[in-house]
Amino acid sequence: MKRGWMGLMVAASLLHGGPGAAQAVSASTRAANAAMAASLPADDGQDADFAARGFLGTWPSPTIPRDDGKGIAWDFAALDRLKGPAPASVNPSLWRHSLLLAKHGLFRVSDRVWQVRGFDLSVMTIIRGDTGYILVDPLLSAETARAALQLVRQKLGDRPVTGLIYTHSHSDHFGGAAGVITEAEAKAIPILAPEGFLEHAVAENVIAGNAMGRRAVFQFGATLPFAPDGRVTAGIGPAASGGSIGLIPPNESVKATGDTRRIDGVQFEFQLTPDTEAPAEMNFYLPQFRILHLAENANPTMHNILTPRGALVRDSKAWADQLTVALRLWGGKSDILVTSHGWPRFGQPVVADFIASHRDAYKYLHDQSVRLMNMGLTKDEIAEAIDLPPALKARWFNRGYYGTMNHNSKAVYQRYLGWYSGNPADLNPYPPEALGKHYVEALGGPDRVIALAKVAVAQGDYRWAATLLDHLVFSGASTPEAKALLADSYRQMAYAAEGSLWRNMYLTAATELENGPRAVSTGATGIARLIPTTMLLDLMAVRLVPERAPATPFTVALVLPDVAERHFITIRNGVMIHESDVADTADVTVTMPRATFLRAIAGAGASGPPPQIEGRADLLPVFLGLFEAPPTDFPIVTP
Incomplete structure (x- = not known):
């Protein structure tokens, strides 16, 4: 999938899903x-x-x-x-x-x-x-x-x-x-x-x-x-x-x-x-x-x-x-x-x-x-x-x-x-990967964690089994047996859940442990044209990779004449700042219809006359190269 500058995408739930296999109910x-x-x-x-x-x-x-x-x-x-x-x-x-x-x-x-x-x-x-x-x-x-x-x-x-x-x-x-x-x-x-x-x-x-x-x-x-x-x-x-x-x-x-x-x-x-x-x-x-x-x-x-x-x-x-x-x-x-x-x-x-x-x-x-x-x-x-x-x-x-x-x-x-409990132990906890390693080591290693999880499963304590096995998976020392045991713990909690969303989340977690993440695309293209340009620029700003930004600041003017908009963009200190209706002279000015801008950021390819570029044209590829589209299938239940 071509994602353009931003890869604008929101996943939508489809009524139909992939094939399922019957799973044992404990x-x-x-x-x-x-x-x-x-x-x-x-x-x-x-x-x-x-x-x-x-x-x-x-x-x-x-x-x-x-x-x-x-x-x-x-x-x-x-x-x-x-x-x-x-x-x-x-x-x-x-x-x-x-x-x-x-x-x-x-x-x-x-x-x-x-x-x-x-x-x-x-x-x-x-x-x-x-x-x-x-x-x-x-x-x-x-x-x-x-x-x-x-x-x-x-x-x-x-x-x-x-x-x-x-x-x-x-x-x-x-x-x-x-x-x-x-x-x-x-x-x-x-x-x-x-x-x-x-x-x-x-x-x-x-x-x-x-x-x-x-x-x-x-x-x-x-x-x-x-x-x-x-x-x-x-x-x-x-x-x-x-x-x-x-x-x-x-x-x-x-x-x-x-x-x-x-x-x-x-x-x-x-x-x-x-x-x-x-x-x-x-x-x-x-x-x-x-x-x-x-x-x-x-x-x-x-x-x-x-x-x-x-x-x-x-x-x-x-x-x-x-x-x-x-x-x-x-x-x-x-x-x-x-x-x-x-x-x-x-x-x-x-x-x-x-x-x-x-x-x-x-x-x-x-x-x-x-x-x-x-x-x-x-x-x-x-x-x-x-x-x-x-x-x-x-x-x-x-x-x-x-x-x-x-x-x-x-x-x-x-x-x-807010998220903080008031207990200073919660101020700066380890992220899941580091925490998992510490837990697994403290409990006596992967085999010991699996043994404890099996005891919890036998007792029907799937919450504790899932906690143990989640730490093992994020420690990096996980085995197929551990993932299978964790997937089954999630399924058993799903089968007993009264909440539909809890059921869906547990079952999706089990499926992704076994088969890996899967992205779901959407047909929400009819909304993108209504998103204000300032909001689209906000989205670009949060997708800027600071390490790609040059040490020397530069400016870009984005001119959309058909909607009478001019946006002044500054790149400095790994940050993108944008202002509307500013007349300052930019290092490079890009003029195009708004529809062309929308196609560009959506990765839809060129259509119509090419954009007009004034000033330092060499800065335009530098600017376009600052952004990355995040993956739509990033892992959630694995490191």
Whole structure:
């Protein structure tokens, strides 16, 4: 793959993965899953009813192909294989949740509101206006969104799209827009999003995008097959689709709670909820239909306060507070609740109870993490001690299928206190390779470590076995036996994990120990053109190799006349500084259209007239040679 100056790439989870081989489930894992099954709350069948209610039909083919002909964007057949009682290799609570999320098709919510579910990680909501369809959150990929709208038109009638709403700034809620409207159509209809949407939609994952993308492979299990010993769900949806990701920018912004709009005869009341599940997010209410849409602020599972792939830490207190506002505004007059993931809730008492109980879980998480933090507990001690009280844990939608109390409590700690525990021993610890060598030596050598790990495995203590064997692997003295034992320890923890992301991360770790890292590419090219030039220059700056920079400073002017931009770049002391609209004379000036600049940094090759170069042309190859594209398959579970 040609990566250009920056190698801009964010990994996307594909529904399909590589082939999998059946793995043994230990007696300890079977016992843990049996104990979990015995401890689960009674299932009153409400979720199964709500998830199946109003089913009108689904996509007629087993797959949705990619537009570029390179594989498939979505695999319904994989979801259809998820059925029957929980296999020994899946936590029974997670299996129940997976089967609910695997239901796919078009579902009637009310007389004029429908949802397409099970076509992507997210849900697309369809509202029939006076003349056409208003679409909410058009999925992640153009291919899946297009198929969803085709299904709608086949079942409900061929009407135009008369409005588009993005509830928040994550790509699985806008990435498929090009599949449901053209750019020309976008100029004729309202496209609404919360204030700050575009900035956050294009900013997320840019600076640390490569690392986030690599970690996302673990989080979503992108290289794992859908199978009883592989992936079974992504927690908030079946999986992320593998099609073309783009962005049609909004042309209207919701700026404050209380804003209203009338779109194609449908009245909307909005609640702005910044810094909750996303930095730019909003809920809305449809008073004509008594339907409340809570975006991704409410889900069929506890969400992440800090995603395992990495992101800025979210504010669990603000999240809970905004749910309180929604409850106060609309909880007493909403007969139906829909969200951007999962299935609807029906009945005003059910809706109000769901909002309040879900809110209580996030508030409990925040308050008790902070209480224990102020008592002197570290993040790891808090994570080991904290759990929801029985009344909240008994609600299926508060269980940790996507986010977990363990991971989220550490995020609350990080938001307030950072990574440092306060113990000076944590100030300057050894990195994994050096630490592994010291541990292995202290324990008596590799053979002794393996012997101790085998005892832990026999006792079902896979956490300790994994700790021992991880040190051995990073010490550099690992053997195939050690890696195999570590891989099996990860698998056993995966098979017992209630959290889908924990399962995916454990299983991906096991696979990479056995087969090595594997990169996953994305179709997110439609977003790159919207990234501001200053942000792209920021990305270049963090990919500069200081050892390649000459001792003598030099300057470069980048001129993009078609967008009236001039950027002044200084290279000095191994640092790249860039300023906009500075008239200083540069050592070398490069003039080109912005599209040419984008192709250059994406490694797409030359197209159109060559750039104009003035001044010291000899500095241009020096400048271009300063940058390196990081590997998209860097090791995580090995040195």
